Amino acid sequence: MKTFKIASIPGDGIGPEVMAEAHKLLERISELDPEVSFEIDTFPWGCEYYLEKGEMMPENGLEILAGYDAILLGAIGFPGVPDHVSLHGLLLKIRKGFDQYIGFRPIKLLPGAPRVLVGKGPEDIDMIFIRENTEGEYAGVGGRMYEGTPRELALQTGVFTRAGIERVQRYAFELARSTGRPLTSITKSNALNYSMVLWDEIFTELVKEYPEVETNSLLVDAAAMFMVRSPERFGVLVASNLFADILTDLGAALQGGLGFAAGANINPEGKHPSMFEPIHGSAPDIAGKGISNPIASLWTAKLMLDHLGLTNWGERVLAAISKVVSEGQVATPDMGGKATTSEVGEAVRNAL
Numbered sequence: 001m002k003t004f005k006i007a008s009i010p011g012d013g014i015g016p017e018v019m020a021e022a023h024k025l026l027e028r029i030s031e032l033d034p035e036v037s038f039e040i041d042t043f044p045w046g047c048e049y050y051l052e053k054g055e056m057m058p059e060n061g062l063e064i065l066a067g068y069d070a071i072l073l074g075a076i077g078f079p080g081v082p083d084h085v086s087l088h089g090l091l092l093k094i095r096k097g098f099d100q101y102i103g104f105r106p107i108k109l110l111p112g113a114p115r116v117l118v119g120k121g122p123e124d125i126d127m128i129f130i131r132e133n134t135e136g137e138y139a140g141v142g143g144r145m146y147e148g149t150p151r152e153l154a155l156q157t158g159v160f161t162r163a164g165i166e167r168v169q170r171y172a173f174e175l176a177r178s179t180g181r182p183l184t185s186i187t188k189s190n191a192l193n194y195s196m197v198l199w200d201e202i203f204t205e206l207v208k209e210y211p212e213v214e215t216n217s218l219l220v221d222a223a224a225m226f227m228v229r230s231p232e233r234f235g236v237l238v239a240s241n242l243f244a245d246i247l248t249d250l251g252a253a254l255q256g257g258l259g260f261a262a263g264a265n266i267n268p269e270g271k272h273p274s275m276f277e278p279i280h281g282s283a284p285d286i287a288g289k290g291i292s293n294p295i296a297s298l299w300t301a302k303l304m305l306d307h308l309g310l311t312n313w314g315e316r317v318l319a320a321i322s323k324v325v326s327e328g329q330v331a332t333p334d335m336g337g338k339a340t341t342s343e344v345g346e347a348v349r350n351a352l
C-alpha cells in the first residue's frame with residue numbers, strides 16, 4: 001500500500017467548493033484501490049487568512065509544503081485584497097519558490113461539452129500548452145517612483161534567461177517528440193526585440209537537435225487568431241508566462257469554458273513538490289452559490305495522479321469525466337444544466 005501525502009490549499013471564492021469534490025474523488029480512489037491511499041492536509045491560506053494575519057501564508061509556508069508529494073490548489077484572490085498582493089503572496093511564490101518552471105495546460109474538447117466554434121469538434125480541439133512559469137513577464141522585477149505625483153512612473157521588467165527559455169522549450173520538444181505531435185513556438189519578436197529574439201534564437205537551436213519534430217513559430221497575435229480559425233493545426237505549444245496565461249483562457253473557452261480547464265505547475269526534477277490547480281480563478285460572481293463546475297478541479301486531480309505515477313487512475317478519472325459530460329444529464333449551469341457542484345462531483349465518482 002502506497003500513501004501519498006497531499007497538501008491542499010482550497011483558497012478563495014469557488015476554490016473550496018471545487019476542491020471538496022477533488023478530495024472526495026481521491027477518497028473514492030483509495031476506497032476502490034487497496035494499494036493506494038491519500039493523506040490530505042488542508043491549509044486555510046488565502047485572502048481570509050490575509051485579512052486576519054496580514055500574510056497570505058505563513059512565512060515558512062514553503063518549508064511546510066516541501067514535505068508533501070504534491071500540492072492541490074483551488075483558486076486564490078478575492079475582492080477585499082488587491083490581486084497583486086494575494087497572487088504574489090501565495091500562488092506565484094510557490095511556483096517560483098519550488099521552481100515549477102513548467103506550466104502544463106491541456107486544452108481538450110470532450111464530446112458533449114459546450115462548443116463555441118462553428119464546425120469544430122473534439123477531433124479539432126486537442127492541444128497542450130507548455131507555459132514558462134517562473135520568469136518572463138512575471139519576474140516581478142521593476143518598481144514605481146514619484147507615486148501620486150504627475151511624474152509618477154512604473155517599470156515592469158521582463159526577465160528572460162537562456163537557461164529559463166531553453167529548459168521550457170526543451171520540455172516542449174521532448175513532449176512533442178514522445179507524443180508525435182507538432183510543436184508551435186509562440187513569439188512576438190517583431191515588437192519585443194530583445195526578449196523574444198532570444199526566445200526565437202534558442203528555439204531555432206533546438207529545432208536542429210530535434211529534426212524529427214515538426215515545428216513552426218507563430219506571432220502571438222496570429223496564434224490567437226489561428227486557435228479560433230483552425231485549432232486542429234496545434235499539438236504542443238510553448239510560450240512565455242504571460243502569452244500562455246492569456247492563450248490558455250482562450251483555450252479554456254474552446255474546450256467548453258473555464259470550468260473545464262485543468263493545469264499543473266511542474267518541477268520536472270522532482271526536487272520540490274509540483275502544484276496542481278485549475279486554470280480558472282475564484283469566480284467571485286458565482287462563489288457561494290454551489291454552482292461552480294468542478295470538472296476543471298477533477299481534471300487537475302487527474303494530472304496530479306499522472307504525475308504521482310498513478311496513470312491508470314488518471315485515465316480512469318478522465319474517462320469518468322468524459323462519460324458524465326457526454327451523457328449531459330448532470331451538468332452545472334455553465335454546461336447548460338441545472339446541477340450543483342456536488343452533484344457533478346458525485347456523478348463523476350459514480351462513473352469511476
Ligand code: NAD
Nearest residue numbers: 075076077078083258259279280281282283286292293334
Ligand atoms: P475567473 O476565472 O475567476 O472567472 C472568469 C469567469 O469564468 C467568471 O464569469 C466565472 O464565473 C467563470 N468561471 C470560472 N471558473 C468557473 C467554474 N469552475 N465554473 C463555472 N464558471 C466558472 O477569473 P476572474 O474573474 O478574472 O478572476 C477572479 C479572481 O481570481 C481574481 O482575484 C484573479 O486574480 C483570481 N485568479 C486566480 C487564479 C488562480 O488562483 N489560479 C486564476 C485566475 C484568476
Ligand code: IPM
Nearest residue numbers: 077087091092245278279281
Ligand atoms: C493563472 C492565473 C494566474 C496567472 C494569476 C492569478 C496570477 O491567471 O494561473 O492563469 O496569471 O498565472
Ligand code: MN
Nearest residue numbers: 245246249279
Ligand atoms: Mn490565467
